[in-house]
Amino acid sequence: MMTAKEYASRVEKQDFVLANRRDIGVDKVYGSQSFFRDAVSRFTKNKGAVFGLIMIVIIVVMAFAGPPLSGYDYRTQNLSQRNLPPHIPGLEFIPIFSGVSTQYANGQPIRTDMYELKGIKDVTHIFGTDALGRDQFARVWTGSRVSLFVALVAILIDTLVGMSLGLVSGYYGGKVDFFLQRVVEILSTIPTTVIVTLLIVVMKPGLTSITVALMITEWIGMSRVARAQTLRLKEQEFILASKTMGESNRSIIFREILPNIFGQIIVMCMMTIPNAIFTEAFLAFIGLGIPAPLASLGSLISDGFKSMTMYPFLVAYPVIVLALLMLSFNLMADGLRDAYDPKMKEM
């Protein structure tokens, strides 16, 4: 008698020939993959998401390396070099770095090489200079730090406040849940703009008040997701099993439920980031941003807008960086959502 194993070892792959039926598809068999690796492979196949990730990395690197690279800092004024257009010596053949300022009089362009006029042909200002002669390149990248900081704050609020409140209210239910749900209901019917604007009007404009404003508004979405997921999970058998074996409530929440909803949590986090960045930029634009001489992308846009027809480069670069940042975070959030939870794609 041959055992099944021995028998199987005698049968070779080439003993079989595929019947000549082209219309029959042959299933491709994939090796089993852990959930995390599966998500990673789905994420990396998504071109938009990878683009977003790369852009975010570039912006983060530039936010820290940019100001030192330019050789200027964000606050040093140089009144002899005000409103200079972008200029890189040696790259003058590229129109946007030529250092030539174009003004329009009656629709006719008048071009002046500002750097030649001032006799500073060897000076570099990659994004030009602002109305006080500060290097815009250093200011834009310093300003993008504010946006990144706000993104970080949003993640912290989401996980610390939103996630824990959602987990607790979903798991324990009862009075806590009832009270929290009413708060969520009322808060979510008040437009975020209103809450944020009111708060900043009362408090002094600045990073602290922006953080507080985000704290009040940004946790709601996350707490909803965490709560709904917890409600779904807590009735399942494996939770019951843990309870039967005497696992403590805290341990069930953090070791049984949390790992199972982690995908949704990450996705939700990524979705709040563009919101938070936008809120900061919006506040800065309506004059409630961080005070000078500090800069954020929003306040740079707001300042640059005032002289947009004269010096369009002052508003263009911060707008481009902000737009790229928002786009990248959105693309990455979409990618992560598809990777972690393909079912959510249709939402």
Added chain:
Amino acid sequence: MLKYVLKRILISVVTVLVILAVLFTMLHSMPGSPFNDEKITAVQRANLEAKYGLDKPLPVQFYNYLKAMLAGDFGISYVIQKNMPISELLRARIPVSIRIGIQSVLLGMVIGLILGIIAALKRNSFLDTFATVVSVIGVSFPSYVFAMAMSYFIGFRLGWLPLLYSTTDAARSTIMPTISLCMFSLATVARFARTEMVEVMGSDYMLLADSKGITTLRLLGVHGLRNALIPIITVLAPLTVELMTGSLVVEQIFAIPGIGSLLVSAIQFNDYNVVLAVIFIYSIMFISVMLIVDILYGIIDPRIRLAKEEKR
């Protein structure tokens, strides 16, 4: 159903009360009083306070405040237009804002629907990719990016449309603001219409309708679109938020005399009464839209209502 509607209305009323309470508290926490003149004696001050009802206990003051706010009496503006009643200030400005808001929602919905449906019908074609790119950009970029780009290139460089709002040329002045505000709704609706249409097109009843041999137009219009359209109501709430936030900035950029730019200048000039009044108006608008959307949900799709009740 009735229980659900009543509950939604109750929540909205409570929200309005909460907002009014917050505004009232803020009014009281503002530094200074209207009678901060050193020449005023204690007796005169007491008389003045009695005249304006400031001597009454706080709950009574709050009640009076409630009555005034709900009746549309928002007090007077101190800085922007001295001693002008705010309700009058608003009366001239609300129609402008609403006009631009409605125009942009309609434009966004129509173009978004067309784009989404075409993308769903010609899946994975060039048009589909185009629609996806447009919707990602529309959702990601704040509306003022479009507003600034248009006002620089179309308004300033090409001079095709007025750079700033002019009351004599109102219709043409609203074109650029409308387009820049509609991008978000366009993108959201396109995205939504595409996923819904893809799902509807793949359903069995569409296959049946198709095999019955009806015309494509009827197939899409009567059987497809109608079922795909229902969930579009869900995007109305985020659209309103986006419109409000967007209008603040876009009105500022194009110097439109609407309530958005009023709020911005009120913030910049510390005209608290105006800030509170505009914020109150914004909240009321938003709360009513949310209420309508939620009730519509319940009417159109009982499953949503049931799910919501279950969740709570």
